[in-house]
Amino acid sequence: MGARNIVLLVTAAVLLAAVAWLLPWTRTFLVIAMSKGLAALGIVILLRAGQVSFGHAMFFAVSAYAAGFASRMLGGTDIAVMLAVGIAAAAVLSLVVGLFVVRYRQIFFGMLNLAFSMVLYSILEKFFEITGGSDGLRLSRPSMFGLVLQRNDFDLMLVFLSIALALGATLAVQVYFASSYGQALRAIKSNETRLEYIGVSARLVLLIGYVVSAVTGAIGGVLLAALQGLASPSFSYWIQSGEFVFIAILGGSAFPAGAFVGALVYEGVRIYAAAFANDIWELVLGLVIIGIILFAPRGLVGLAVETFASPRKREAVPDGSVPMTNAAPAKGSAEQ
Amino acid sequence: MTSDLLLIAALDGIAYAALVFLVAVGLTLIFGVLRVLNIAHGSFYALGAYVAASLGIGIAASKISPWLSYPALAVAAAIVGIVVGSAIERLLLQRIYDKEEVLQLLVTFAAFMILDNAQRLIWGVQPYFVATPLQLLGNVQIGGITYTVYQIIVLPAVALLVLAGMRLFLRRTVSGRVILAVAEDREAARAIGINVPRVYLWTFVIGSILASLGGSLASPTTSILPGMGTDMLVLSFAVAASAGLGRIEGAAITALLIGLGRSAAVYWAPELDVLVPYLIMTLVLLVKPQGLFGTLQARRI
Numbered sequence: 362m363g364a365r366n367i368v369l370l371v372t373a374a375v376l377l378a379a380v381a382w383l384l385p386w387t388r389t390f391l392v393i394a395m396s397k398g399l400a401a402l403g404i405v406i407l408l409r410a411g412q413v414s415f416g417h418a419m420f421f422a423v424s425a426y427a428a429g430f431a432s433r434m435l436g437g438t439d440i441a442v443m444l445a446v447g448i449a450a451a452a453v454l455s456l457v458v459g460l461f462v463v464r465y466r467q468i469f470f471g472m473l474n475l476a477f478s479m480v481l482y483s484i485l486e487k488f489f490e491i492t493g494g495s496d497g498l499r500l501s502r503p504s505m506f507g508l509v510l511q512r513n514d515f516d517l518m519l520v521f522l523s524i525a526l527a528l529g530a531t532l533a534v535q536v537y538f539a540s541s542y543g544q545a546l547r548a549i550k551s552n553e554t555r556l557e558y559i560g561v562s563a564r565l566v567l568l569i570g571y572v573v574s575a576v577t578g579a580i581g582g583v584l585l586a587a588l589q590g591l592a593s594p595s596f597s598y599w600i601q602s603g604e605f606v607f608i609a610i611l612g613g614s615a616f617p618a619g620a621f622v623g624a625l626v627y628e629g630v631r632i633y634a635a636a637f638a639n640d641i642w643e644l645v646l647g648l649v650i651i652g653i654i655l656f657a658p659r660g661l662v663g664l665a666v667e668t669f670a671s672p673r674k675r676e677a678v679p680d681g682s683v684p685m686t687n688a689a690p691a692k693g694s695a696e697q
Numbered sequence: 698m699t700s701d702l703l704l705i706a707a708l709d710g711i712a713y714a715a716l717v718f719l720v721a722v723g724l725t726l727i728f729g730v731l732r733v734l735n736i737a738h739g740s741f742y743a744l745g746a747y748v749a750a751s752l753g754i755g756i757a758a759s760k761i762s763p764w765l766s767y768p769a770l771a772v773a774a775a776i777v778g779i780v781v782g783s784a785i786e787r788l789l790l791q792r793i794y795d796k797e798e799v800l801q802l803l804v805t806f807a808a809f810m811i812l813d814n815a816q817r818l819i820w821g822v823q824p825y826f827v828a829t830p831l832q833l834l835g836n837v838q839i840g841g842i843t844y845t846v847y848q849i850i851v852l853p854a855v856a857l858l859v860l861a862g863m864r865l866f867l868r869r870t871v872s873g874r875v876i877l878a879v880a881e882d883r884e885a886a887r888a889i890g891i892n893v894p895r896v897y898l899w900t901f902v903i904g905s906i907l908a909s910l911g912g913s914l915a916s917p918t919t920s921i922l923p924g925m926g927t928d929m930l931v932l933s934f935a936v937a938a939s940a941g942l943g944r945i946e947g948a949a950i951t952a953l954l955i956g957l958g959r960s961a962a963v964y965w966a967p968e969l970d971v972l973v974p975y976l977i978m979t980l981v982l983l984v985k986p987q988g989l990f991g992t993l994q995a996r997r998i
Contacts, residue, residue, distance in 0.1 A: 413799045415736075415806065461979065464986060467798045468734040468942075472934050473982075476975045479931055483971040599927055603810060610803065640818060647811035654800050654807075655792060 367532065370618060374528040381520040388516045390628055392588045395523035398624035399530055399581030401608035403574030406534060408614040409543075410567055411550030412470045415602050416478030417578055419458075420451040422485065422597030424579030425586035427451075429498040440503045440522065440587060447583035448576050455575030456568075463567040466553075478597050485594040497593030500586055516588075523584050527621055530577050534617040537573060546570045578605075600643070607646050610653055613660025622662055704842050706960045712848040714956025715856035716915045720929055721936035721948045722859065723907030729943035730880045730900040733790060736805040739930025740812035741777060741905045745912025746921045747820050749773035753827035753916070766829045773913040778906030781812070786901040791894065809930075817923055824920040831917040848918055855914060859907065860949050867945075876900055880943070908933075935978040941988025951981075951989060 381391050400421050407414055424447030431446040432438045462473045485492045492498060504510070505518045537543045545566040548556040553563050586592045595601060604627075612623025631642070638645060657664055724738045752769040756762075785808055793804050834846035867873035878886040879896045887893050911929070919925075936955055940947030955974045962970040981989055 408799065411797070411799055413802055415802075461983070465982075468728075468802065469938065469982075471799075471802055472734070472931070472938070476931050476935065476978070479927070480972055480975055487968055487971075600810075603806060606803065606806070641814060643810045643814035644818075647807040647809075647814070650807035650810075651789065651804055654796075654804055658800070 366535070370528060370531060373618075374524050377524050378521055381517065381524070385513070385517075388520045389588065390632060391520050392516075392523045392584060394624040394628040395520075395527045395621065396581035396584040396588070397605065397608055397628065398527055398612075398621035399584070400578040400605045401612065401620035401624055402530055402534060402617060403576075403578040404605050404609035405614050405617055405620050406537075406546070406570050406574040406577070408609060409538065409550070410546045410570055412466065412567070413606060414474035414574075415471045415599065415606065416474035416476070417574070417605055418597045418599070418601035419474075419478035419481045420455060420575040420578040421582035421585075421601065421605075422478075422481060422592070422594070423454050424448065424451045424582035425592035425596050426485065426492065426498060428583045428586055429500045429592045432500050432503060433498070437501050438503050439507065440505050440519075440583075443503055443587060444580065444583050447586075448579045451575045451579030451582070452572055455572045459568045459571040459575075463564045463571060475599060475602070478599065478602055482594055482597045482599075485597060492594070495594055497591050497595075500590050500592065502590060503587060519584070519588060526580055526584070530580065531617045531621065534573070534577070538617070542566055542569055604646075607650055610650060611660055613662035613664075615659055616662045619660055619662040623660065626661060701840075701842060702964055704840055705844075706964045707957065708839065708842065708844050708849050709963065710957035710960035711953070712852050712918070712956075713960060714952045715852040716911050717929070717932055717936055717956055718856045718949050718952035719859060719911035719914070720908045721933035721940075721952055722863065722945055723904035723911075724933050725937040725940070725943055725945060725948050726863075726907070727901055727904035728937070730876055731790070731794070731897055733794070733801050733805065734934075734942075735901075735904070736802065736930065737785060737808040737812055738904070738908050738933065739926035739928075740809055740816065741781065741908035741926075742912040742915075742929045742933075743816055743921075743923075743926030744777045744781060744812065745774050745909030746916040746925065747816060747825070747912075748777055748909075749913035749916040750825040750827045750921050751820075753829055754825075757827075757829060763829050763833055766827075766833070770830065770913040770916070771910070774906050774910035777909035777912075778902055782902040782905030783898060785905075786898050790897070790901065794897075809926075813923070813926060816926075820921075822923050824922045825916075826920045828917050852914060855910075856949070859910075860946070863945055872899070932974055935974045939978045939981040939988055941990045944988065944990040947988065947990030951977075 377391060381388050400417060403417055403420070404414065407417075427450030428443035428447040431442060435442070458474075458477050462470055462477075465473060486495050488494075502510075502512075502515055505515060505522070508518075510518060538546070545556060545561050545563075548561075549563050549567055556563050556566070582592075582596060585596070608623040608627050609620055610623075611627060612619030612621065634642065634645070653660060659667070720738070720742050723741070724735065727733065727735050727738070749770050752773050753766050756765045756769055789804060789808055793801050796804075831845055831847045834851065836843045837846050837849065839849070865873075867877055875886070875891055876896055876899070878889075878891060879893055879900075883893055886896075912925075932955070936948055936952045939951040939955070955977050958973045958977050959970055962973040
């Protein structure tokens with residue numbers, strides 16, 4: 362990750378924060394986009410290993426509920442506590458589920474995740490006395506790092522926090538991708554057998570990726586719950602998981618920042634489409650996923666890179682200097 | 698009383714297993730041949746149920762003969778399987794056979810979203826309930842328990858017929874053996890002149906018909922709601938994966954196992970009834986990652 366990259370990301374974050382400051386009506390939208398982007402970032406991590414989870418919303422939900430329980434038990438709490446509790450809950454759950462699912466790849470990985478998230482969904486819905494059933498769990502507005510704020514100030518600070526966390530997570534994931542564990546993650550996709558031959562445990566590599574991806578999702582879950590003052594079972598529903606996968610693919614699964622580009626575009630379109638396309642929303646999403654996979658497999662950021670980068674840069678893309686997944690030769694470049 | 702409860706739970710489990718088996722066997726057949734896990738498979742189940750309910754309502758309104766509702770169940774399955782199944786295979790799946798597995802999963806997931814939405818557009822979100830086929834056949838006494846003939850005789854009979862029929866079709870007929878040949882080695886099958894794309898299309902349509910048949914047969918026994926497709930997809934995957942993907946006879950046994958386990962939970966631990974199928978799958982996969990009947994290269998069907 363070069364200095365130019367960091368400057369670009371920080372600039373984008375500052376611009377978003379400025380928009381939120383100047384245009385109050387964008388605040389809710391931006392918090393939602395950042396929180397879903399964080400969850401989609403988790404999908405990007407898994408896609409790096411060539412895996413997809415159709416149940417990642419379970420971490421989104423479990424962190425929101427954990428934060429809600431913490432808030433209820435303490436009789437109101439701070440956003441920092443909510444984040445810490447949410448992340449811890451998601452990390453524990455992902456470690457337990459992960460120990461099981463990292464033994465599997467592809468179909469089994471995706472479907473077992475779906476199965477676990479459905480189990481969580483029905484638990485959240487059925488145990489009414491504890492979870493509030495389908496009405497969900499109400500959260501009182503937390504204090505913001507010790508400051509008790511009114512609604513408007515709280516929303517503004519929450520946007521700033523969301524953008525800062527999104528930026529931090531993007532940079533952290535880029536560092537992670539550049540590390541040896543991040544590189545090994547990519548090797549799971551291209552040639553897992555060779556990875557094992559050089560003495561690296563593919564399961565451990567994937568487990569670390571899985572926990573990291575759950576943690577980014579958990580941050581998103583807490584932010585959304587704090588914004589809405591509510592954690593509901595729909596946080597863990599399969600359509601929610603599908604949305605995260607969609608956002609990751611839309612933005613470009615090769616780029617950590619793509620998750621947020623995807624989330625902004627997705628939520629932006631949704632605000633305007635809701636008026637006339639609410640009934641056919643999923644249908645539109647499905648068609649766009651198919652369109653992107655068939656015609657623009659590297660997503661919006663990929664398209665932008667192809668369009669705006671100089672020919673030299675474009676050449677640099679396939680050898681991996683810009684992280685990418687989808688355009689890699691399907692057979693695995695190691696054999697060529 | 699306890700033995701009665703045990704019997705009821707067992708009968709429930711068998712009736713349910715018959716339905717799950719029909720869906721799971723379609724899923725496993727498609728996977729065995731096309732090597733694509735069709736996430737949209739659950740939609741065929743839901744569509745089969747909705748079309749059957751619509752036909753059932755039409756028949757009830759036309760006042761010809763309520764007995765027509767039985768062939769209507771089969772007609773509903775055939776319509777959905779042939780029309781929607783061949784459309785999806787031709788328009789969508791044919792473009793992605795050479796893509797990465799994760800992209801294939803995403804495309805069938807997208808198809809699932811589209812079908813799920815289309816189904817809500819057509820039938821809305823209100824539940825349907827058409828019980829004519831259930832009521833016409835009346836009840837039967839089994840060891841002091843009154844149970845519907847439809848659920849305890851018709852459903853298992855259809856499941857057994859499908860099981861025996863699939864065996865005969867795949868092992869004894871030319872078309873079936875062609876399908877097996879493609880499942881075994883698609884390159885070699887192509888080399889000896891088998892039209893692989895056509896086999897794919899036929900297999901997908903047959904698998905889709907089986908899922909829709911599960912749905913149309915289920916329609917008299919349950920209220921038809923949005924979301925039923927997702928539940929059945931995950932459940933049929935649990936059955937197929939526990940058996941070993943691509944194993945047809947194995948799917949029958951694990952369907953029975955999961956059906957009985959689930960109905961036992963309904964009576965003795967109602968909070969756990971959704972969990973039991975996944976617990977069984979998780980236990981099986983922990984001990985035997987290839988499934989109970991799977992081999993390391995489970996490509997046979």
